[in-house]
Amino acid sequence: MFLTEGDIGDLVRFRHDLHRHPEISGEEHETAGRVVSFLTPLKPDRIMTGLGGTGVAAVFEGKGSGPTLLFRCELDALPIAETRDIAHKSLVAGKGHMCGHDGHMAIMAGLAHGLSRERLRRGRVVLLFQPAEETGAGAAAVLDDPRFAEIRPDFSFSLHNSPGLAFGEVALAEGPVNCASRGIRIRLTGRTAHASTPRSGKSPMGAVAALMTALAAMSVDGARDESLSMVTVTHASLGEPTFGVAPGTAEVWATLRTLIDDRMEHLCNEVEALVKQVATAEGLGLSIDYSDIFSHCENSPEAVARLAEALEQQGIAFGRGNLPMLGSEDFGRFRAVAPSAMFLLGAGPNCPALHSPDYDFPDGLIGIGAGVFMRVVQNMLGDAA
Template structure:
């Protein structure tokens, strides 16, 4: 079954919504224009309930079906990124230094398209909760919405989300049972040495050399401290020290990211980082402080719901364009918090041959929005069919 005919009929409207959202990117929880635009559309569609101001600018809209039944949640993220856009499109960001470089404008549009169709047809039992979330990129808005009680407040039994995937055939889908995206943590090392003249290093305790030693030693965590078949990434991404060529500085700074799936691996990395920082600091005669920040947990699909969602995707896109066991990847997602609270699944929809996510030339492919909206709509209808349907 291809794109739903009714959704295809208002595809041009969806394109307009998406491009308007693209013009007005906002960051984290500060999404007044974006949330206002979404709320206006939902009122036009005639949703039964609209709850605003959740996690500051998040929204939950309720659409009631034509019979009693459970509640299914569908989530879209709304926030943009602090990136200066380089697409050159006619609907370029009007907020300099901010852009929708991850396609959240498209995700929001796909869910709005599903909302319009579901509010018109109501060909399902129970209710659907349409979750429009702030602060996915930074701030864990998904966790805030969960902590503010949306799952219990609206009686949500299961929950689903989509993300676009550049480099994958437009309109194709993939997912996997179990873990699909990694937990993400960050670390910072603040090194305190004794600076001095570059010509007299013997009078200093050089934090630059200590930083280099720590960065190299950190690489051994992956190569020598963990089982090779347990997925793990430890990347040093920043080293900052010094200002001029003839002065050894007092301080140095190291920053990096850690990606894991297994909490035991995560704990091992935390322990080894502390041991390396302490040991290298002693070796080089400097002081050092490790700050380890635990971030988003792993995104873990319920196996049964992932299989069900893949089957629904096959109805829309065709079986040959759906991979139901694609394996996991090392990116991270705060939809993980919602999947911790309720069973469900996270899927990717192909965006075609475009610039990658978080790239200044990225732009969401409007051609896939009706496909994603059709997936969401069919998911509701298949999960909660009317009696006798």
């Protein structure tokens, strides 16, 4: 193990500090500052800040030429209030690291520890602390940043902790591993009226009721293959919270989910056709927009082979597990740049689910995840000098 007990203690304290001070997507300024403060004493050859907004990239250069390996983690937390009573509980009301990104950052910091002691013989390693993963905007912003060309990788790797999977075991597979998804916001416009004469207006109530039922019925989620389509209604609002006015406006929000990007375009067309049909039948105005857009995440065979080799050498059991996941992950955008792969690291069968208010990243995973990534570096860039 390349990390000492002292290193692990430092990484756990770093993780707990991040956990106490969560920042949601696009607001990760102090989190980025904490990352830079931790990395600076480890003497990377370069630290880039403000990448894609608040992103941080630590660059370790080898003495000779070779490929560039990018390892990516996430900076952002969630707008979820933490309910677990722990010593490092979130100090920010209504926000918490309920997805384990604090632990992923600690794993990346552990890899930085190893690279600081065992300088590369050749090639280059980039440790990317990416903003705004939870909204799907962060990876796109990093890739669109003109400075990304300076660290463009030949391979990209990432991981995500996975409650339910046996502790320390890994799920890894080629092909699609995370679904494409996007949020659709449907706005319906009629005309308000006095609550005593509702027929003098045009209420969207009937359209909302019809859409909530019809949208949910569009899901085809029995198999995790290219036919998968899911529509999950997540929010609906009707008029204003008052007793004297019959409603004239409404919104319905839903998440659309498919296994692959091509199927998403088809699903969007189906949903839009349904919504237009209902709005027209009710004589309502209509507008539609999309947000939180995630491409599907697909593992390339070349990158999977590198991870599998490292896992075997580390003595870590791995298999397909429950892949592909129904959840989305914006790491999928990096496959447009270079071969990429993500693996799931088991957080144990008793670990609360991701995005649960009582979730907390298991500290015992820090050394395991860092060890896998360090082995990948050693295999691909040669033994450390």
